[in-house]
């Protein structure tokens with residue numbers, strides 16, 4: 680009898696569309712789907728970013744025509760919504776409703792299910808997207824991710840220039856390795872219908888970490904004496920604006936730095952989906968140390 684709980688041994692070989700395929704998480708998902716022998720298609724914004732040997736459709740998540748083309752003969756979609764407003768998702772939702780694939784949506788652990796409004800615009804857009812997908816009758820599989828470890832790549836430039844990383848003070852979060860989120864996503868993308876749990880799956884790392892804790896782990900991995908310098912909100916805001924980040928994103932990042940009880944927890948949901956415990960940020964730092972040289 681086939682082991683239908685293990686996607687690798689399932690006779691079902693679905694076609695999977697990966698959105699955000701060039702991103703930190705999307706790249707890991709494409710790697711894993713290919714290793715599982717799945718048929719993979721990527722939605723990319725620039726043909727130059729198309730991966731050799733992987734089918735791609737060029738377009739934006741907001742373009743109905745591109746999304747329609749990308750969904751032809753697709754069984755399951757790994758869906759991200761990297762925008763700060765859910766209104767432009769209208770056409771995407773319509774196309775998904777017509778094509779009716781399995782939708783696996785990458786959301787946020789910071790959602791407070793009991794709140795009328797979420798604490799910041801990034802969390803709000805994830806809550807809005809979850810609601811839009813449910814209201815359209817798509818029955819999404821919802822993966823709520825904590826802070827991805829790969830966000831640390833945003834510190835590369837500062838760490839090449841010196842030993843101090845500065846930024847807005849943030850609450851501690853259960854930083855999760857994007858490789859674990861990718862493993863969890865692949866499990867639900869490839870699972871047979873009768874083994875599918877729609878969640879929400881709350882994907883966290885094994886411990887709560889501040890930015891200072893993360894920098895200390897990076898320092899240990901790089902054998903350098905690194906330090907995090909917390910900036911007051913006004914200074915953090917002006918530096919991010921000077922770096923060329925768009926104002927709505929800067930305001931969202933400042934608002935996201937407040938403590939939220941929803942982000943202050945550790946779950947075993949990675950282990951439930953991936954079949955092994957979530958990895959530590961210390962491990963991520965060792966595995967990615969070369970990127971910071």
Ligand SMILES: NC(=O)c1ccc[n+]([C@@H]2O[C@H](COP(=O)([O-])OP(=O)(O)OC[C@H]3O[C@@H](n4cnc5c(N)ncnc54)[C@H](OP(=O)(O)O)[C@@H]3O)[C@@H](O)[C@H]2O)c1
Pocket residue numbers: 698699700701702703704705723724725728738739740741759760761762785786787788824825826827829830
């Ligand atoms: N990072 C976190 O801590 C975190 C936590 C919870 C949830 N999430 C969700 O996970 C998503 C992926 O995270 P990540 O770290 O992998 O992000 P990332 O590395 O910044 O990658 C973002 C991806 O989205 C694509 N993209 C951006 N705007 C698009 C558009 N309008 N149409 C089509 N594609 C577009 C980018 O394509 P280009 O290469 O063309 O720019 C890229 O492939 C985030 O967008 C967020 O919604 C993230």
